[in-house]
Amino acid sequence: MIFYRILQCISQSFLFLQVLLVVSGWLIVKNKLKSTVRVVIAGLYTIYLILGMFNIVVDYSFYNPAVNTQPYSNAFGISITIYRSVVSIFVVAQG
Secondary structure, three states: OHHHHHHHHHHHHHHHHHHHHHHHOHHHHOOOOOHHHHHHHHHHHHHHHHHHHHHHHHHHHOOOOOOOOOOOOOHHHHHHHHHHHHHHHHHHHHO
């Protein structure tokens, strides 16, 4: 079960990276990204992956087999959802 959650976290983070790259115009125009844009994307992706891993650790440290927990039902899961929303608003505002 924990291996599944780790793979789910990694796949969601790759999807998040794909969305960031598409929005920045790398896959559509195929232009080289500026170094500042690359650093920002790397930072956003790293924070997202770290939050996802902490979500798994926290979820399984308080794991109770009698209770069926959802992936985003703890504090780190909620912070991941908020982080996705904030990044989406920021990316749309940058335009």
